[in-house]
Amino acid sequence: MDNAPSFEDSWKIEIRRGILQYAVLAIVNRHERGIHGYGIARELEEKTDGLLQVKEGTLYPILHRLRKERLLNVHTEKSESGPIRKVYVLTGEGDRVFRQLSILVGDIFEKLEALK
Amino acid sequence: MSDKQIDRDIENYMKRIAKLLPDGFETEDLLEDLRAHIYESFNAKVQKEPTEDKHRLIMEVLQALGTPEEIAEEYGKEKLAEEETSPTDRWIYYTMRLTVAILVIVLASWIVSVISEGAINFALAVVVLLAFALLEWVVRTQQTKDA
Structure with a gap:
C-alpha cells in the first residue's frame, strides 16, 4: 500500500513552515507586553481557524530559533498552573524583520492573485 | 484518575522526546517549555470541563502537542536552518x-x-x-x- 503523501499534502507542509515563522512573529507583534508559548498556540488556532494545522509542540523549536536569530526576547513569569513559563517579545530587529516580511507577504499574494 | 498518574503520563511523554534529542542545555530548555505548555493546556481543559475524565483530557493535550517524533523532526529542521544561516x-x-x-x-x-x-x-x-x-x-x- 502506498502511504506517500499526496502532492497537495507535501506542498502544504512546505508552505506552512515559512508561513508559521511569520505567523509567530505576527502574533508576538500583537502583544506589546509579550505572550507565552501556550498563548501563541491558542491564538494561532483561533485566528487561523486551524488552517495551518499546527502541532503545538512544533512551535517551540521555531520560538527557540527566532530567539537565536535575535528576533525575539524572552523573560519568565510564574504561570497560574504552576511551572515558570517564558514570555516572548519582539526585539528591535524582530520588529524590523516583521515589517519587511509583511511587505513581502503582501506583494507575494498580490502577484499570485494577478496570476489566477 | 489520580494526579500522580497524570504526572506519570506527562513524564513518560517528556522522556520519549528527550530520548530523540541530543543532551544539552537547549534540549533542557525545550523540555521545560513543553512541560509548562502541557500543564497550562491541561489546567485550561480541566477548568472548562471539570467533570470530564482527566486521562482523556491529558491525552487530548498530548495529541495536540504532537508526537515526540514530530517535535524532534521540527527541532532537527530548525537546527539545520540555523546552521545554514549563521x-x-x-x-x-x-x-x-x-x-x-x-x-x-x-x-x-x-x-x-x-x-x-x-x-x-x-x-x-x-x-x-x-x-x-x-x-x-x-x-x-x-x-x-x-x-
Whole structure:
C-alpha cells in the first residue's frame, strides 16, 4: 500500500513552515507586553481557524530559533498552573524583520492573485 | 484518575522526546517549555470541563502537542536552518569550545600529575583525556544526526 503523501499534502507542509515563522512573529507583534508559548498556540488556532494545522509542540523549536536569530526576547513569569513559563517579545530587529516580511507577504499574494 | 498518574503520563511523554534529542542545555530548555505548555493546556481543559475524565483530557493535550517524533523532526529542521544561516557564528562557537576543552584537558592533566607526584605522566594524561573528549564529541555528533 502506498502511504506517500499526496502532492497537495507535501506542498502544504512546505508552505506552512515559512508561513508559521511569520505567523509567530505576527502574533508576538500583537502583544506589546509579550505572550507565552501556550498563548501563541491558542491564538494561532483561533485566528487561523486551524488552517495551518499546527502541532503545538512544533512551535517551540521555531520560538527557540527566532530567539537565536535575535528576533525575539524572552523573560519568565510564574504561570497560574504552576511551572515558570517564558514570555516572548519582539526585539528591535524582530520588529524590523516583521515589517519587511509583511511587505513581502503582501506583494507575494498580490502577484499570485494577478496570476489566477 | 489520580494526579500522580497524570504526572506519570506527562513524564513518560517528556522522556520519549528527550530520548530523540541530543543532551544539552537547549534540549533542557525545550523540555521545560513543553512541560509548562502541557500543564497550562491541561489546567485550561480541566477548568472548562471539570467533570470530564482527566486521562482523556491529558491525552487530548498530548495529541495536540504532537508526537515526540514530530517535535524532534521540527527541532532537527530548525537546527539545520540555523546552521545554514549563521556559518560564522558556528565557527566562532566551535573555536571557543575547542579552546576551552584543550585548556581544561591541560589543567586537569597537570593537576593529576602533581597530585600523583609524577606517577601519572603529564603527557600521557593529556593524550588520554584528549581521546575521551574526542570520543564524547563523536557520540554527541551522532546523537544530533539521529535526532
